[in-house]
Amino acid sequence: MDDAVVLNERPVAQEIYLVAGWRQWADAGSISSELPLYLVEQMSATKIGEIRADGFYLFQIPGTHDLLRPEIKLSDGHADWVETRKNEFYYAGNEEKGLVIFCGDEPHRNVVRYADAFLDVVEALGIKRSAVVAGVYGAMPYDRDRQISCVYSLPAMRQDLSRFAVQFSNYEGGASIGTCLAHQAELRSLELLAFYGMVPYYDFSQVSAEFTGIQIERDLKAWYDIMARLKHMFGLDFDLSDLEAQSETLLRWMEDQVDDLDQKSPHLNVREHIRELSDGFQEMSFAPLSEVWERELRDLFEDDR
Numbered sequence: 246m247d248d249a250v251v252l253n254e255r256p257v258a259q260e261i262y263l264v265a266g267w268r269q270w271a272d273a274g275s276i277s278s279e280l281p282l283y284l285v286e287q288m289s290a291t292k293i294g295e296i297r298a299d300g301f302y303l304f305q306i307p308g309t310h311d312l313l314r315p316e317i318k319l320s321d322g323h324a325d326w327v328e329t330r331k332n333e334f335y336y337a338g339n340e341e342k343g344l345v346i347f348c349g350d351e352p353h354r355n356v357v358r359y360a361d362a363f364l365d366v367v368e369a370l371g372i373k374r375s376a377v378v379a380g381v382y383g384a385m386p387y388d389r390d391r392q393i394s395c396v397y398s399l400p401a402m403r404q405d406l407s408r409f410a411v412q413f414s415n416y417e418g419g420a421s422i423g424t425c426l427a428h429q430a431e432l433r434s435l436e437l438l439a440f441y442g443m444v445p446y447y448d449f450s451q452v453s454a455e456f457t458g459i460q461i462e463r464d465l466k467a468w469y470d471i472m473a474r475l476k477h478m479f480g481l482d483f484d485l486s487d488l489e490a491q492s493e494t495l496l497r498w499m500e501d502q503v504d505d506l507d508q509k510s511p512h513l514n515v516r517e518h519i520r521e522l523s524d525g526f527q528e529m530s531f532a533p534l535s536e537v538w539e540r541e542l543r544d545l546f547e548d549d550r
Contacts, residue, residue, distance in 0.1 A: 258343035264344065274444035274461055274464030275463045277378055281346050291337070302352065367437075376440060385443055397437070398430035466496065
């Protein structure tokens, strides 16, 4: 195991899965940076280890001021707080099933070594399948189920993943931490997938110099749609009702924002733009039969009351 890895506990369960995310430059909807932290809190997970930051981060890039530098807060010349890079493993579970949750800072350098350190932990804990969560901004209706694109490590995984209403990515360009990990995982014959939720973004820069666009900073709807898939895939005993309620609140907030903007800036044609997106949008909803039955029964009982 890499020297950068510190494992204070090695939980044992019949099946262990992993969900991972990073604070990173491209963090659409705060999916990668905040969804794993949400899981840690909701599942009362405890820290079991970390990857030490040594050798994986730059202090600055020549020609920039503070693009990469850690934040600091001083009071009367003394440091009250200094930001540190964290790459921490948490765990929640029982003897039958467990979930490892990884919350990290995307590395700047030595990415192959970083990926190997991460996968050393996956192998050491006997993790059956790992899932990276992240987001990408795109033009889509805010009130529809999010499109989830997928990258995977082993060709044999494709058939199983096709059951989860995903689009298999044909992206070409700069690699993300998720795609780097998928490549390194394949070299070790490990199952690792990355789910990228599309987060609504509307660009109005061509028609307005003052207002460039609308984007959702914390796309709780995307969080919910990703977790609905992972809950079913991993067989997690995880209550989605809180995320479902928060995502519904988000959609109502977006509706109000669009109405307000449509009234104040009618020249942007915001509502018409979103309507055009809706007309050409093909929604890929994920609804396991068991959850459909549960929802129908819940609605039936509510109607009776």
